[in-house]
Structures are given as structure tokens and as C-alpha cells.
Amino acid sequence: MELIIRNTTNQPIYDQIYTQIKAQIISGRLQPGDALPSIRALAKDLKISVITTKRAYDELEADGFLYTVAGKGCFVAEKNLDLIREKQLKELEDHLAAAAALAKTCGVSREELHEMLRILLEEEL
Amino acid sequence: MKALMMKDTYVIWKQMKFFLVFIVVFASIPSSFNNIFAIVYAAMLPYSALAYDERSKWDQLAAMMPYTTRDLVLSKYVFGWLCIAAASVVSQGIQLVLSIFWKDAQFSLTFSLLAVCCGICIMSITLPLMFRFGVEKGRLTMFLIIFLVCGSAGAISSIAESAGRGTFFAFQEPALIAMLATAVVLSIVSVPLSMKFYSQRQV
Amino acid sequence: MNAIELSHIYKSFGDFSIQDLCLTVPSGTICGLVGENGAGKSTTIRLLMGALRPDSGNASVLGVDVSSREFLQIKEDVGVVLDEAYFPESLNAIQVGKIMAVTYRRWDQAAYERYLNRFDLPEKRQFKDFSRGMRMKLAIAVALSHQPKLLVLDEATAGLDPIVRDEVLDIFNEFTREEDHSILISSHILSDLEKLCDYIAFLHQGKLLFCEEKDRLLEEYGILMDSAEQVDCLLPEAVVAREASGYGGVRALVRRDLAPAGFQLEKPTVEDIILFLVKGAKTR
Numbered sequence: 071m072e073l074i075i076r077n078t079t080n081q082p083i084y085d086q087i088y089t090q091i092k093a094q095i096i097s098g099r100l101q102p103g104d105a106l107p108s109i110r111a112l113a114k115d116l117k118i119s120v121i122t123t124k125r126a127y128d129e130l131e132a133d134g135f136l137y138t139v140a141g142k143g144c145f146v147a148e149k150n151l152d153l154i155r156e157k158q159l160k161e162l163e164d165h166l167a168a169a170a171a172l173a174k175t176c177g178v179s180r181e182e183l184h185e186m187l188r189i190l191l192e193e194e195l
Numbered sequence: 196m197k198a199l200m201m202k203d204t205y206v207i208w209k210q211m212k213f214f215l216v217f218i219v220v221f222a223s224i225p226s227s228f229n230n231i232f233a234i235v236y237a238a239m240l241p242y243s244a245l246a247y248d249e250r251s252k253w254d255q256l257a258a259m260m261p262y263t264t265r266d267l268v269l270s271k272y273v274f275g276w277l278c279i280a281a282a283s284v285v286s287q288g289i290q291l292v293l294s295i296f297w298k299d300a301q302f303s304l305t306f307s308l309l310a311v312c313c314g315i316c317i318m319s320i321t322l323p324l325m326f327r328f329g330v331e332k333g334r335l336t337m338f339l340i341i342f343l344v345c346g347s348a349g350a351i352s353s354i355a356e357s358a359g360r361g362t363f364f365a366f367q368e369p370a371l372i373a374m375l376a377t378a379v380v381l382s383i384v385s386v387p388l389s390m391k392f393y394s395q396r397q398v
Numbered sequence: 399m400n401a402i403e404l405s406h407i408y409k410s411f412g413d414f415s416i417q418d419l420c421l422t423v424p425s426g427t428i429c430g431l432v433g434e435n436g437a438g439k440s441t442t443i444r445l446l447m448g449a450l451r452p453d454s455g456n457a458s459v460l461g462v463d464v465s466s467r468e469f470l471q472i473k474e475d476v477g478v479v480l481d482e483a484y485f486p487e488s489l490n491a492i493q494v495g496k497i498m499a500v501t502y503r504r505w506d507q508a509a510y511e512r513y514l515n516r517f518d519l520p521e522k523r524q525f526k527d528f529s530r531g532m533r534m535k536l537a538i539a540v541a542l543s544h545q546p547k548l549l550v551l552d553e554a555t556a557g558l559d560p561i562v563r564d565e566v567l568d569i570f571n572e573f574t575r576e577e578d579h580s581i582l583i584s585s586h587i588l589s590d591l592e593k594l595c596d597y598i599a600f601l602h603q604g605k606l607l608f609c610e611e612k613d614r615l616l617e618e619y620g621i622l623m624d625s626a627e628q629v630d631c632l633l634p635e636a637v638v639a640r641e642a643s644g645y646g647g648v649r650a651l652v653r654r655d656l657a658p659a660g661f662q663l664e665k666p667t668v669e670d671i672i673l674f675l676v677k678g679a680k681t682r
Contacts, residue, residue, distance in 0.1 A: 080620075082617045084613065110574075110577055111575065114571055114574070119611065119612055119613050120427065120596060121597075122611075198500040198501040202485075202493075205488075205493045205497070206486045208488075247486040250486070251485065251486050251525075252482055252484070253486055256478065256480055256483040256485070258444075258449035259473060259478040259550070260501060261471070261501065262501070
């Protein structure tokens, strides 16, 4: 993995790390499942603060680009699946939001809505 | 505490070697009075170690190491007692040997024990003063006390000698018991007092 | 668990006092303590190691209250290097090693000897013949050789030549590769702290003016070098402090979030920030 920190720009260090790792994941230079250096190791090797590397990794994880396995380290996430999952979750949320709005306009109470959902889920099973 | 005594030994090692020569020379002079010098010098060795400590502000560093106040204070006492004992043994050893070859030389166990008690008493008075006022200020008081103790010991000794052998021997036992008791009592009072002064200095 | 926690510490000494000091050093981080001479750095260190008792407030190190009996054990886990307090000067390195071996439970003689070698320290020379830099190196060697979890360093790099200083900073950096290892280092040499620290804490006349993540601090401010008129265009809150060149130009420390986008701001150093903040505090 290539990671070059530059002081020639005004870009914050955590942002430089975030951007560079993200770019390498998207371009495929970093493959899903690849192990990334630990937050501490990266900080010590680059001679920067662990708080900064942690911040970069936290943001990458929040955006779905990497995941942490307790005791083992950080790994590149499956990008396609995650993006899709993200889209799906968004869609689901939208649908639910629409259902909630509709329920409100026709006066369906919260309990009734929950009941409807429960029945529908049971039918699925 | 072992660590601290080791440190003190290393710190004044050169002085101790010089001291050894000093004892040997003085002990070779036939006079039981010379014991006192060796013992008093030994009683001053903890002060010497303290002086070196103060110069490099060791106590500030020691406060951050795993030593208790008890260790830091008691180690000086034990160090002093051991020095006194060693000085006494060497000095007496030489006098014993000499008394075998020369009829003039005297050997008196009682007298050497008296000297040891003197040394312990000196330590018991000077160490708390050192811990309370620091080495510089305590120094004067220390010399004063040593002067007093040696002076009175010398005075008593010459009185005893001029009063004749008989009186001298008669007084020995009660004098010894009194001195032993004094030494023990002073030590028992001195150690906690020093610990109190030491911990107050930190604040 | 925090490596160090000072909360509402008050201590006064006649003409100087520490007021309401609250400092937290999270485990696994390096905190730099900055301040001018007499600001209270050494006092803070003595307070946090229990060598001084505060007038009020609490201090705890590695989770243990400093005034408790259990703290004695914790001292085994703390490596200390002090500015003006050393081993008695008639000792030499070998003797110190032997003394420390009986002082600390986890003394690592092999590690100590490796450091002596690495720092080129003569084994049998007495400390009174050591230069200041050599004394520091020895103190560092001792502090690192009993497997500590926390290093408390008071001006540990002063007196070292730049090459050795760099090596020592490297050693400190490596020390915190373990996630339960932390460092509190006080220094005048701001460039050292800038390389090493995660947090910068600024002590000024007994008060902690701030304790912030170093990188955020560097992101928060920028240096503007321009004419006085240009600098006057900025909001007064945006300008922390300024210094005039005497020829119409001004160098100012500016808060990035309060400065309009058009202004070209230079990256500041920790030194810049501290100096300007002090200046700003003085004029206020």
C-alpha cells in the first residue's frame, strides 16, 4: 500500500490518508480482504499521531471501505456488496418513510402499522 | 531497602576505604580512647551519604521510584549501625591482637560497647536534624553534638582513669547498662521522628 | 483507563500557584507539556507522581489514586526522567544498574546494557564526569529498562545533540507502539514535541490554557503574512495575535474557521501557535 503524506498542501493529514486509501480501494490496488496496517503501526511508521490514523480509519469504516475484526486488525471491505447494500438500505428506508407518511395521512396508528408489518413478515416466512 | 544501602555503600566507597586505613592507624595506638574516634567517624558516614544525595537532588528522583519513606529513612540508620559495628569490630580486633603482644595495650569489651552506644546515640540525634534541616544546616549542629559527646566521653574517661582502676571498673557495668538503654530509647524515638521530618519535606 | 488523570489540582507556594489543573492523558497516547520556565511543568510532574501533595484535587496514574497506598506498586510501571534530579554523582553506570536491579521488580539488565551501548555511555566513569547530555541518556536508559507502561519525562531531550535527540525521539515513538504504553513529556523544544506528540498541553503561569490534539491544533490555525490593511479586513476574533514587521507588513495567527476562503494561509508550527497564543494572552 502506498501512502504519501505531504506538507505542501493544506489538506489535513487524516484527510490525506482517507483519500489515498479510498482511491486505492476503488481503483482495485487494494483488494477486498487485504489486511491494512493497524492504526498504531501506521502511526508509528509514518511518524504521525495515532489519533489521526484512527480518525482516518474510523471514517473509512463509517463509509464502508474497511471493517475491523477484533484482535485481528483492519481489512478492506467488499466494495461492491457494500455499495449495493448501502443503496438497498437507503431504498428500504425510503420505502418505510413513505409507508409511515401514508399511514399518517390515512390515520393508521403506529400499533396498527407495526401489526401490518408483523403479519407481512410472518407471511414471508 | 537493600537497594538504598547498596547505593550508599557505592556512593561513599572511597571514603570508606580511607576510613579503614584511618581506623587501623588509630587502633594501633595503644589507648582505649581511640575507639571513640573510629566509632564517631562511622556514625558520620550516613551524613556523608545524605550530603551526596542532596547535591544531586536524589530525593526528588527517589520519590518517584518504588521506595517507601520507611525504606528511605531506615536505610540510612541501618547503614550507620552497620558502619559502627564494622568500625568497632576492626578497631577492637586490632587492639585485641595488640594486647596479646604488648602488655601496655588495653582491651576492654565494655569500653568498646560503650563507644558503640555513643555512636548510636550520636546518629539518633543527628539524623533527625539532617532530615529536618537538610545537610548544610544540620552540619553545624552535628559537629556540635559530636564535640559534646566526645568531650564528655573524654572527660569521663580521664576522670575514671585518674580516680584509679578500681573506681573505673566499678562504674563500668551500670554505665554500660545506662548507655545501652539510652541508645535503644533514642533510636526508637529517632527513627519515627526522622520519617516524619522526611515526609514533611516532600510537601 | 487513562494513563494520567489530574482533576482540579490546586497547589500554591507563596508567589506561584497551580490553579484548577485538569489534565487527562488517554492510555496509548503521547502528551506534550509545554510552557515557559516557571510555568509549572516540573511542579505538575511532581504532583502527578505523588512527590508533592496538592492543596486540593485528585491525581491518578494508570488508574490508581496517587495518594493511596497502592500507588507504590504503580511506580514500578512508570519510568521517570527528571530535569535536575539525578543519581548521586559518585556512582557509575554499572553501579546504577545493580541498584536498579534490586529496586525494580522487572529490571531488564540486558536491555539496560543495550542502551548503554547504543548511547555510547562509559560504564565505569563517575557521573560527576558526565556531560549533561550523557546524564540524560543514562536516565533514559534506566527509565526504559524496567518495562514501564508510562514514561514521565521532564525536559528529557534538552542537552542532547540533534542526532541523538532524533534517535531518542525514535525510541519514544517506538515505545508507544504497544497500545497500553503512554508518555508524558515536558519540553521547551517545541519541534521535538511536534514530531512526537498526539496531544499538546500548554501551561502558562500555573494554568492549563489548553490540551488539544496536535493535528487538530495545526488544522485549526493558519499563518497569514500580508499588509496591515489586509489583516485588518479580518474579523477581530479571527486574529489570535499579530506581529508587525515595522515596514507595514504583519504576521498573524488566524483561525481558519473564522477567516474567509480567499485568504492564503500558511501551515503553522506548534511553536508558532504557542508563541502567538502567549502574545495574544499578554495583550488581552
